[in-house]
Amino acid sequence: MKKIAILGSTGSIGTQTLDVAANEPERYQITGLAAGSNVDVLVEQAKQFQPQIVSLATKEAAEQASLALPASIKVVYGEEGLLEVAAATDADVVVTGIVGSRGLPATLAAIDAGKTIALANKETLVTAGHIVMERAARKGVAILPVDSEHSAIFQCLNGEDKSAIHRITLTASGGSFRDKTRAELEGVTVSQALNHPNWSMGAKVTIDSATMANKGLEVIEAHWLFNMSYDQVDVLIHPESIVHSFVEFNDYSVIAQMGLPDMRVPIQYALTYPERRPSPAGRMNLASIGRLNFREMDLERYPCLKYAYESGRAGASVPTVFNAANEVAVARFLQGEISFLGIEKVIETVLDKHSAVPVNDLAAIAEADAWARRTAANV
Ligand SMILES: NC(=O)C1=CN([C@@H]2O[C@H](COP(=O)(O)OP(=O)(O)OC[C@H]3O[C@@H](n4cnc5c(N)ncnc54)[C@H](OP(=O)(O)O)[C@@H]3O)[C@@H](O)[C@H]2O)C=CC1
Ligand SMILES: CC(=O)[C@@H](O)[C@H](O)COP(=O)(O)O
């Protein structure tokens, strides 16, 4: 029986994790669930999975949930509540399905408590990859990728010697505007941007996918997860999202991982690793897909990816600033405050204003993050 705590249980990753668990209920026990404001969904989840503890973002939301749940389920709230779900249950694995760098303290708390991390929250590694990876290594804790591309690379690398890897390639669908020119991006709407062609995901990652900032975050995530230099991490446009990523070895043999775009496969693999189990996902039929397409990435078309590579290579506080500027810019776009092309403008302006500083501890990360958020809010 695998015991699981889920941070962000009401979101896209969280609900699909529970789908995986419900598919083989005898194999999983849900020990904790943390959500933001969606009380109704959290209460339903708690009634079905009977965790030891649930957490919501605010006291009011927690009080509402308490009224609907049996006394056997502890209800907590706020940052402390989130940390309690991350670290204080007897979970073996913590699934990090929260959005943004706000997931960092809970991820670190789970590592400190010796929990295996099933990592979906890529911003955690972008903002503080050196701290997270060092802490996990010191604690002997595994960080298993949930992000589809990184799960693919993880599966392709299975047991291979790192010195045998030439490079890894992350595939990118191109997002909701993959067939539009830059000129056509003027005036696109939020609802158009939220219409991803292949994946059904939360709003932030869907917008990141359209700007290609998502692939930028993923390049930095891959750098940390697989200890690769930025020259070894490539990106290729693949509109069908069937080849989830691939590894090229020194002998020029290439191993790719494929399947229908369904996050329940990488989520489940992080939960069952090193075992494979039948999953609730559909089976791929290449004959009916017929054709797979690939095209070169264009950094002029997708400047957010260029900024991500530059930020990753610069290191120090720059990836933290890139991530925070992007988070604020996406939130401003979703609120109708700035245009779609305004997202890249905000990131570019914040990066231009920033002078890199060392970020050796969490206080320095928090300072760089806060500076970037303040600056991005006023561009
Ligand atoms: N969705 C996907 O397919 C993929 C996602 N990822 C990554 O996974 C992460 C999650 O993405 P996704 O599931 O799409 O996001 P969603 O927006 O769908 O879900 C976010 C979750 O976080 C919860 N949350 C918000 N605020 C708080 C808080 N203060 N405390 C605790 N929980 C909170 C939300 O709760 P509530 O709704 O109750 O407010 C919700 O459960 C992101 O980093 C994303 O980049 C990576 C690969 C694929
Ligand atoms: C499903 C997943 O892993 C997302 O992060 C995905 O990467 C989005 O697709 P694109 O970034 O390829 O559009």
Ligand SMILES: [Mn+2]
């Ligand atoms: Mn991904």
